[in-house]
Amino acid sequence: MATSRRLAKLGSYLRPHWRDAALGVGALFTVNGLGVYIPLLIRSAVDRLSSEFTINQVLGYIVPVVCLTSAMWLIRMASRIWLFGVGRQVEFDLKQNIFEHLLRLEPSYFATNTAGDLISRATSDVDNIRRLLGFAVLSLANTFFAYTLTLPIMLSINVDLTLASLTVYPLMFLLVHLYSEKLRNQQARVQEKISDISGLIQEDVSGMALIKIYAQEDNERRAFAEKNQRLLGANLELARTRNTIFPLIGGLASVSSLIIIWLGATKIADGSLSVGNFVTLLIYVERLVFPTALLGFTITAYQRGEVSIDRIEAILSTQPKIADELNAIHLAPENVKGKITARNFSFSYPQRNTLVLDNINFEIEPGETISIVGAIGSGKTTLANSLPRLLDIAPGQLFLDGIDITKIAIADLRGAIAYVPQDSFLFSTTIRNNIRYADPLAEIQEVEAASKSAQIHPEIMNFPATYETIVGERGITLSGGQRQRTALARAMLVDAPVLILDDALSSVDNQTATAILRNISGGTTRKTVIFITHQLSAAAAADRIFVMDKGQIVQIGTHMDLVQKPGLYRTLWSQHQVEELLH
Numbered sequence: 066m067a068t069s070r071r072l073a074k075l076g077s078y079l080r081p082h083w084r085d086a087a088l089g090v091g092a093l094f095t096v097n098g099l100g101v102y103i104p105l106l107i108r109s110a111v112d113r114l115s116s117e118f119t120i121n122q123v124l125g126y127i128v129p130v131v132c133l134t135s136a137m138w139l140i141r142m143a144s145r146i147w148l149f150g151v152g153r154q155v156e157f158d159l160k161q162n163i164f165e166h167l168l169r170l171e172p173s174y175f176a177t178n179t180a181g182d183l184i185s186r187a188t189s190d191v192d193n194i195r196r197l198l199g200f201a202v203l204s205l206a207n208t209f210f211a212y213t214l215t216l217p218i219m220l221s222i223n224v225d226l227t228l229a230s231l232t233v234y235p236l237m238f239l240l241v242h243l244y245s246e247k248l249r250n251q252q253a254r255v256q257e258k259i260s261d262i263s264g265l266i267q268e269d270v271s272g273m274a275l276i277k278i279y280a281q282e283d284n285e286r287r288a289f290a291e292k293n294q295r296l297l298g299a300n301l302e303l304a305r306t307r308n309t310i311f312p313l314i315g316g317l318a319s320v321s322s323l324i325i326i327w328l329g330a331t332k333i334a335d336g337s338l339s340v341g342n343f344v345t346l347l348i349y350v351e352r353l354v355f356p357t358a359l360l361g362f363t364i365t366a367y368q369r370g371e372v373s374i375d376r377i378e379a380i381l382s383t384q385p386k387i388a389d390e391l392n393a394i395h396l397a398p399e400n401v402k403g404k405i406t407a408r409n410f411s412f413s414y415p416q417r418n419t420l421v422l423d424n425i426n427f428e429i430e431p432g433e434t435i436s437i438v439g440a441i442g443s444g445k446t447t448l449a450n451s452l453p454r455l456l457d458i459a460p461g462q463l464f465l466d467g468i469d470i471t472k473i474a475i476a477d478l479r480g481a482i483a484y485v486p487q488d489s490f491l492f493s494t495t496i497r498n499n500i501r502y503a504d505p506l507a508e509i510q511e512v513e514a515a516s517k518s519a520q521i522h523p524e525i526m527n528f529p530a531t532y533e534t535i536v537g538e539r540g541i542t543l544s545g546g547q548r549q550r551t552a553l554a555r556a557m558l559v560d561a562p563v564l565i566l567d568d569a570l571s572s573v574d575n576q577t578a579t580a581i582l583r584n585i586s587g588g589t590t591r592k593t594v595i596f597i598t599h600q601l602s603a604a605a606a607a608d609r610i611f612v613m614d615k616g617q618i619v620q621i622g623t624h625m626d627l628v629q630k631p632g633l634y635r636t637l638w639s640q641h642q643v644e645e646l647l648h
């Protein structure tokens with residue numbers, strides 16, 4: 066991103082908080098104005114007191130200097146509160162924007178961007194921008210005012226001495242210019258390495274059981290040490306560059322004072338400079354040393370911030386691929402009948418040329434229960450993910466109640482479809498909150514009814530705190546089957562007209578799976594149920610069965626029809642019967 070665009074971005078982050086920023090900068094202006102005035106008082110004191118010295122005169126100078134210095138201290142404090150506050154506000158806004166933006170992005174985005182990298186951008190990079198907008202703005206404004214207010218007065222006192230003291234500055238700016246590109250690149254490398262390490266920690270913590278099962282602790286330790294070493298290398302490289310340039314800047318600024326002392330002394334000796342003016346110039350140059358030396362830190366903060374702006378904007382500028390059309394159709398779930406149609410539906414994943422779904426056609430009537438069976442990788446999950454538009458599908462291929470699903474408002478489409486994916490993810494909260502996730506105000510009776518439909522209620526009643534039992538992270542305190550049925554209860558509570566179960570009962574025995582399917586597809590208000598499964602005895606209970614092979618629906622029919630015809634279903638059924646016998 067070009068520097069001008071980065072500055073425009075910074076401006077846009079600051080805009081909502083311009084009042085505080087302006088107050089902070091205004092306070093710095095006042096402080097620097099007072100800072101310029103105090104040496105003038107001292108000059109007058111030095112010149113007057115050298116001719117007549119009384120205690121009253123001394124006090125007449127000391128009291129205003131003390132009062133002004135105290136006022137400066139208070140105003141400087143206020144400027145810090147305002148400007149650092151702006152940094153914190155921007156940090157809050159950015160975190161909020163990033164999180165809200167991530168919620169709008171489609172699942173495939175998270176397949177290509179690791180959680181560790183996203184976390185590092187939302188925390189460490191946001192922190193860099195906070196520092197840039199708090200500390201760097203403060204120190205830059207301070208340096209700017211220090212120079213613009215001090216230099217004219219210095220020039221009015223003595224042009225030669227002032228210009229001589231400034232001779233080191235071109236050298237200083239050349240130094241900064243030469244090193245800035247290098248510093249920015251090294252900073253970017255550090256941020257990348259931080260992301261790498263966050264990614265590894267995040268992945269290893271999630272996959273800890275796997276690491277232990279395969280006894281891969283040593284390999285993981287080595288992989289971590291390698292990444293940590295790279296981060297250390299990047300940090301040391303950056304520190305070397307910084308530690309070369311910043312003391313040089315500070316040192317060059319101090320050379321200005323030496324120039325004033327050296328040339329000033331000769332000017333006092335030849336009578337062309339009063340002692341008062343000499344002292345004043347010396348104080349002014351000293352006053353400039355600190356803001357100038359701070360420039361180094363300001364540059365670091367700026368460069369860190371620059372890299373971080375790019376990294377954060379990479380998230381914020383990613384347009385969601387799956388979004389509502391301008392005139393999206395709104396559908397209330399209670400008005401949805403649940404008819405699902407596919408017409409010549411084909412799909413391929415980005416970066417893959419082959420069709421994963423190849424010219425699929427079907428009609429599912431409202432209230433019908435359909436089982437989808439087929440070989441591993443035949444496209445069942447892809448079909449299930451397409452219906453609630455978790456995948457970016459082309460228009461005119463899938464329809465809900467005859468309406469193209471790409472024309473329906475996404476929230477309404479997803480509100481009409483309850484979906485239990487293969488991975489029955491549970492949050493680290495109570496079972497009750499997990500079940501009523503989609504309806505946090507649901508009463509316990511509704512939660513219990515949903516659990517009864519999912520055949521998990523008796524087991525929950527046996528947990529130590531029944532529905533208030535806390536589920537460990539990702540539900541590790543529950544068995545696989547319990548997790549699956551809790552996830553199913555969550556979908557049952559929604560009471561949507563369409564229910565999709567993607568291999569969601571694989572850890573439940575065949576009889577229970579069949580009973581659950583009968584339970585959810587029966588009743589007075591029948592839902593349209595799509596039941597993807599490898600459990601053929603449960604699948605057989607459906608009204609119709611779709612058999613998938615290599616991205617196509619190769620057979621459609623009832624269990625009785627399909628077992629009588631030669632084809633994939635009969636083969637799968639025979640295999641299933643052999644497995645049942647061997648069991």
Ligand SMILES: Nc1ncnc2c1ncn2[C@@H]1O[C@H](COP(=O)(O)OP(=O)(O)OP(=O)(O)O)[C@@H](O)[C@H]1O
Nearest residue numbers: 176414417421440441442443444445446447448568
């Ligand atoms: N995100 C993805 N990116 C690229 N290819 C994918 C992605 N997800 C699935 N595939 C591929 O699409 C094909 C169909 O996968 P899908 O998960 O739909 O099959 P499935 O029938 O549900 O399999 P299973 O019975 O194992 O769940 C497979 O070849 C798979 O490798």
